[in-house]
Amino acid sequence: MHGPDRGLSRRGFVRSAVAIGGASALAACLQREETEDVPQATLAPDDLPRRQHAWNEFLSTDEDGNVRPPEHHLLLGLDYIGDGPADASEERDRLESAFRTLEKAYKRGNEGLASVIGYSPAYFDRFDAALPDEVDLPEPRALAPIEDSAIAIDEYDALVHLASDYGHVTLSAEEALKGKLEQLNGLDVEGTIDGIFDVADRRTGFIGRGLPAARQSGVSGIPESEPVPEDAPMFMGFKSGFRQNQATEDRVTIQDGPFGGGTTIHLSNIQLNLRQWYEQDSRTQRVAKMFSPSHAADDLVEGAGHNLGDSSGITDVPESAAEVAQHEGTVGHAQKAARAREDGEPIVLRRDFDSTDDDTAATHFLSLQRSIADFVKTREAMTGSDLSVMRSNSGILQYLTVRSRANYLVPPRGLRALPAPNPA
């Protein structure tokens, strides 16, 4: 059973266990979660879509048809320690078996597992050949003047994203990948990353109604009054990822060339500073800054916005963001970001989630897009340096501090094990 009626203390506990990781956290998690009915795969690996990022058709949806992201997320930053690209074929086979183990052990989706692996510019740098023209994968860089000196650029070779409604599934998948389990959900583990990749970085998080409220206590960035509402899926108090405000998987898929069927990931770590957001700003200001001043004036958002259906309604606002900024002195985050649309459709698919890693409130902002240029365009629209409005009234900029950035190429499934930049 999923939803607000599941015990909050259990959910808080599972989130902590996912954050800690390792065998004892897994054992503790297995005791607390309902573990008996995690389904094995219903499709053979060869029958899964070519796109690693084809998650939506397997994920559950809410009553309005919005994709309901898995509740627990784990990001593993990997350093390549293998023998090198010239000698990769044995390693490729082992890695492919490792991914197939995950795919066979768990049904793809919320009640099982969703996963992808992507590779960074640093990974591809070790090859003489360049990536084909269809792949836009620049080195990550600071994207706003305010970020320049403050942000870290991740240099891991690869990123694995694991997601499930069950914390113990993401933890078990991690342990299996590392070669620490002989069996995964009743099946033999057939390949591991051991000797190929070191896990250099672990980031964890969660998304879903009630989860942020259950985790707000004692977390840096959130006031002690514990203001995050019970119905909020995210720390800032609102629902996001409405169907009509997301790019489709088609829109974010690379069309041609050997990496056709792939996509790119941009991953940033964004620290949240929510004292002013919750203690000085009124609810009306929060709605205006997150959506638009007319959303606030017309009282369009009830609670976290579960009433909005499958669209934030941002494209129904008649005035442009520039006009609103000028007339109102405040402009909404969604309103600014929607300026990056092409042919009326968003160009990035957000799969972000919140985190309390290091006891700090943060968002792991993970988005998929056909090219990193699409992300940069969207981020520039969201930053809105062109708008004449004070930073504190420019959407949610004032409450976010970007700590790190990274870019990855997510190859199609057939090339997901140690791809060369110029596969045949």
Ligand code: HEM
């Ligand atoms: C903690 C950080 C963030 C929070 C809490 C947040 C929250 C939201 C919310 C509530 C919406 C309106 C509902 C929806 O359309 O799904 C929205 C829209 C959107 N956000 Fe964010 N957001 C965050 C950061 C970002 C970042 C870093 C970007 C990328 C540059 C971004 C891009 C977008 C886009 C593209 C839309 C949809 C605009 C459209 O309708 O075309 N957001 N966000």
